[in-house]
Amino acid sequence: MVLPSSKRRKTEPPSEWLLAGPDDLDVGTVVMYEAEDGFRRGIIYDTFDAVDNYWVEDEETHMVVRDASDAVVDFQSKQLHVAKPEWLRQFLLEEGEEQTAPDELPNVGVLLIGTKEQMAQIQKHFGPSSTEERTTPQQLLPVPCASCVEGLARCAAEGVDKGLRELGQSFRKDISVAVRVAYLKQVMLKLAEEGLKKLEEYFCLASVHLPFDWDSIKEVEGEEARKRRNLWNQIDLCITAQSEAQSPTESVLHNARICLAEHCGLEVSDHLWEEEVQLEMRRKLQVPNLPVRLQDALGVEVFLLVLPSNATVTFINGALCFGEDPAEPPCRARSSARWHDPHAVPRTRHRTAGPYHQASVLEVAGAGAGADEAPKEDAKTQPALQDKTVRQWEALQSSEFAHLPRLPAPWLRVRSRSDGGIYFYNKETRKASFVEPRAPAPHAPLAPPRPAPEPVATTTPVPTPAATSNNSLPPGWTQHTSKSNGKVYYFNKEKNVSSYYFPRS
Helix, strand or coil: CCCCCCCCCCCCCCCCEEECCHHHCCCCCEEEEEECCEEEEEEEEEEEHHHCEEEEEECCCCCECECCCCCECCECHHHEEEECCHHHHHHHHHHCCCCCCHHHCCCEEEEEEEEHHHHHHHHHHHCCCCCCCCCCCCEEEEEEHHHCCCCHHHHHHHHCCHHHHHHHHHHCCCCCCCEECHHHHHHHHHHHHCCHHHCCCEEEEEEEECCCCHHHHHCCCHHHHHHHHHHCCCEEEECCEEECCCCCCCCHHHHHHHHHHHHHCEEECHHHHCHHHHHHHHHHCCCCCCCCEEECCCCCEEEEEECCCCCEEEEECCEEEEECCCCCCCCCCCCCCCCCCCCCCCCCCECCCECCCCCCCCCCECCCCCCCCCCCCCCCCCCCECCECHHHHHHHCCCCCCCCCCCCCCEEEEECCCCCCEEEEECCCCCEECCCCCCCCCCCCCCCCCCCCCCCCCCCCCCCHHHHHHCCCCCCEEEEECCCCCCEEEEECCCCEEECCCCCC
């Protein structure tokens, strides 16, 4: 074999290296191989997965390993070793190795599971990955659930941007940097045993993380510096979002939701976080054993969040939000066990979306059924809307919403159970929207145009039916007039929320 020197090397690989398997090896993977004088470092130069053969390039000579006859050596996976991640120590206790303290590692995370269309929406919202600076995460990558284990390495090899490989290598020029799937794989192996691979039409949302550069390593000390230098030193494929708890006094769920919002700019409605709702979706998808929560080898509490295929999509303060379809019957909790979190996720700054903007009008996309599925008159067959039938909401239009302008037929106002907000439901098309429908303007005789007066904004409440019945606005709310359309709206400075509808106390 080609060797740079006759220096004696170890006859056994270092303890931080593990015997490789076919799924661990890809072009660029750092490995240890056995040479005539002991074990040496190299990288996978080429792979032949079908026959479990690999070519290795020596890290010192930068030449493909050859034998005495100058023929390229065909290695099998069982002849190679890969770097053992820190989190595998707990699997090797029989070797007398100590575990890394769980409280020193990220301890909350989310793995999002959704359809191909939902993954495309998320990737578009997240934006292109930066090839100039390190971000957290660097890229979001959908992984087919059907091939979440055996196809993971290939998905990473084909899906991780080429520019990220170059950027990652520039951060750590002292070592060979390659794509590593070991962390995500240990999660996928657990889930595959519980039926994840049966979700043939669904994808898991993985995140790509680059190694820390030396400036980032030097700005911290102790254990954190060691982890940045020796643990997170490759291009790692991870779950959707993970981090240390941002608020130790809050629930694990609360911190997981913060993590998902901060890292990916994503939020999911309270209803879809409920454990019973998630269990019901698993029953419908025929994967009842798929857990709703697990602890991975890093000690991270991971929430497995499955998005319904007909989930509504909204934009709130710059975040992409998924919610339940209002036309679908709600999933009632049959037990007291649920992921209850009394605190709303704070609006945070998305990695690529920039500062969150103030949203006053939202539009729901993808909700409801087709126009040919008009609701029937029988109350038993009518769709349930926030625990009420269409007829019940019809009756409430003249009582609960009497102070608001009448809507054109066949629209109804419906109040959300989760946040008390109002949205609009079309009885004929069974579609929902947060945009108030308007009746067609009547035809009027043509008249010479005249300049419209410039609307003037005001913070003084203008008497309205709602204001008359309630005497004044609730604390914190002020009334304004839009300069663009002349409509009256209400604004809460403390909550940074605006609405065209009279606020409730």
